[in-house]
Amino acid sequence: MADLNGTLDPPDGLRRLALHEQHVAAGARFAPFAGWEMPLQYRGIVAEHEAVRADVGVFDVSHLGRVWVRGPQAGARLRSATTFDVTALEPGSAHYSLYCNEHGGIEDDVFVYRVDDERWLVAHNAANAAADFERVRSVFGDAAEESTGATVMLAVQGPRAPALLTALVGEAYTSLRPHGCIEVPWGGSTALVARTGYTGEDGGEVVVPSEVAAKLWDACLDLGATPAGLGARDTLRLEAALPLHGNDIDSTTNPFEAGLGFAVTLDDGAPFLGRDALARLAENKPARRLACIRADERGTVFRHGCAVLDEEGRVLSELTSGAYSPSLRVSVGMAYLPATSISPGTRLAVDVRGRAVPAEVVRRPFYRAAVRKGA
Amino acid sequence: MDIRDGLRYTHEHEWIRLEADEGVIGISDYAQEELGDVVYVALPNLGTRLVAGQRFGEIESVKTVSELFAPATGEVTAVNEALEEHPELVNESPFDDGWLVTIVLTDPTELESLLDAAAYRAELPAAD
Numbered sequence: 441m442a443d444l445n446g447t448l449d450p451p452d453g454l455r456r457l458a459l460h461e462q463h464v465a466a467g468a469r470f471a472p473f474a475g476w477e478m479p480l481q482y483r484g485i486v487a488e489h490e491a492v493r494a495d496v497g498v499f500d501v502s503h504l505g506r507v508w509v510r511g512p513q514a515g516a517r518l519r520s521a522t523t524f525d526v527t528a529l530e531p532g533s534a535h536y537s538l539y540c541n542e543h544g545g546i547e548d549d550v551f552v553y554r555v556d557d558e559r560w561l562v563a564h565n566a567a568n569a570a571a572d573f574e575r576v577r578s579v580f581g582d583a584a585e586e587s588t589g590a591t592v593m594l595a596v597q598g599p600r601a602p603a604l605l606t607a608l609v610g611e612a613y614t615s616l617r618p619h620g621c622i623e624v625p626w627g628g629s630t631a632l633v634a635r636t637g638y639t640g641e642d643g644g645e646v647v648v649p650s651e652v653a654a655k656l657w658d659a660c661l662d663l664g665a666t667p668a669g670l671g672a673r674d675t676l677r678l679e680a681a682l683p684l685h686g687n688d689i690d691s692t693t694n695p696f697e698a699g700l701g702f703a704v705t706l707d708d709g710a711p712f713l714g715r716d717a718l719a720r721l722a723e724n725k726p727a728r729r730l731a732c733i734r735a736d737e738r739g740t741v742f743r744h745g746c747a748v749l750d751e752e753g754r755v756l757s758e759l760t761s762g763a764y765s766p767s768l769r770v771s772v773g774m775a776y777l778p779a780t781s782i783s784p785g786t787r788l789a790v791d792v793r794g795r796a797v798p799a800e801v802v803r804r805p806f807y808r809a810a811v812r813k814g815a
Numbered sequence: 816m817d818i819r820d821g822l823r824y825t826h827e828h829e830w831i832r833l834e835a836d837e838g839v840i841g842i843s844d845y846a847q848e849e850l851g852d853v854v855y856v857a858l859p860n861l862g863t864r865l866v867a868g869q870r871f872g873e874i875e876s877v878k879t880v881s882e883l884f885a886p887a888t889g890e891v892t893a894v895n896e897a898l899e900e901h902p903e904l905v906n907e908s909p910f911d912d913g914w915l916v917t918i919v920l921t922d923p924t925e926l927e928s929l930l931d932a933a934a935y936r937a938e939l940p941a942a943d
Contacts, residue, residue: 741880
């Protein structure tokens with residue numbers, strides 16, 4: 441039955457990854473995610489998670505929406521669509537930014553790569569890719585070039601990822617600072633390599649045309665990378681306290697309470713959607729903050745939506761993310777807590793199906809990589 | 816995938832193995848594979864009376880939580896305490912080291928209504 445997986449149409453009109461056959465061959469178990477048929481896991485979520493923390497893993501993140509914009513005015517135009525002053529980016533660097541609504545709520549979080557003077561790549565969450573593309577198109581018109589289907593994006597993450605990426609693309613990778621990006625000739629084509637990721641580990645992300653993607657995937661596996669799926673991607677990003685749009689941040693949460701003020705530039709005076717609301721919000725400390733919560737002991741697993749209780753058992757809020765942390769070996773989660781309840785050590789309980797599990801607020805993030813070479 | 820002979824299975828993927836007058840209970844290899852990495856198992860205390868077909872605990876993986884249903888009626892005489900520190904034993908050894916509880920069967924003839932290995936195999940989706 442396994443090989444049928446590669447030839448049958450994907451279920452329910454899902455989009456299939458260009459490397460679907462490679463994922464089948466690597467033993468993937470698939471799950472629908474944001475309209476895509478995605479590898480959820482290969483050998484197992486915990487094994488993949490541990491491979492990324494201790495060695496190196498490779499993720500196919502081609503479902504992320506990718507849009508190219510170009511031209512002498514591209515930076516200024518892009519700035520009017522996102523919260524961060526991307527015009528301040530040096531060519532060959534990338535930055536996290538947000539799309540906000542007029543109330544300052546977060547419509548999506550994005551990565552903006554200034555590849556050279558006049559060429560920019562924006563990476564969107566898959567679930568919001570259509571709306572995000574429209575947002576870019578509203579600024580750039582037909583000059584906005586959707587490239588999601590034509591390219592493949594692999595994330596190579598873990599302490600051994602820098603060595604793997606150097607073997608893959610040469611010294612160009614070694615020269616990159618965190619969030620740096622560079623185009624290199626690769627496999628008879630061009631690869632965009634960025635020192636970015638979503639796991640809390642060093643490493644990078646590589647974008648290549650779909651035609652040479654299988655060669656890139658095979659090269660990663662030949663160099664010893666462990667294939668890792670969306671399951672491990674979620675536990676890794678949660679340990680690193682990186683928010684997931686749709687869970688921890690959404691159109692009803694603002695950047696400051698989410699701890700994302702670093703992605704908002706107000707002092708350049710440039711207009712962008714949500715600027716007025718964000719300027720007002722920036723005047724006061726947020727009444728609530730996205731906080732990290734850790735169970736005292738190993739036990740029942742925190743899940744998205746579990747109520748968070750104070751010491752008297754009163755409901756304070758609910759978990760926006762929750763999971764078993766393979767690195768800490770206890771449950772962890774994030775929730776918006778009143779500003780009076782966010783100090784590390786604050787005692788809480790998390791209600792998991794009627795059981796109050798003892799927990800406390802801990803410093804963000806849950807997990808930090810020991811050494812970040814070049815950081 | 817391992818479907819072991821000589822055990823009785825439930826439609827919900829628990830198994831029970833008769834050893835003298837006691838029944839050892841666990842989950843099947845198919846079940847542990849579907850659950851993925853098991854990270855917590857909530858089991859009843861010694862002396863608890865399980866009732867055939869009724870919920871007696873929970874098993875949690877990274878991905879999901881699943882209820883455990885008693886294959887037969889009886890009193891709990893042992894709980895696999897190794898699972899507290901090593902719940903992954905359910906993945907690594909579902910029929911042996913990853914057992915969950917033992918019970919003294921109230922009515923051993925209850926097992927006759929459970930599935931044998933061949934009938935259980937027939938219930939599962941075609942294997943890879």
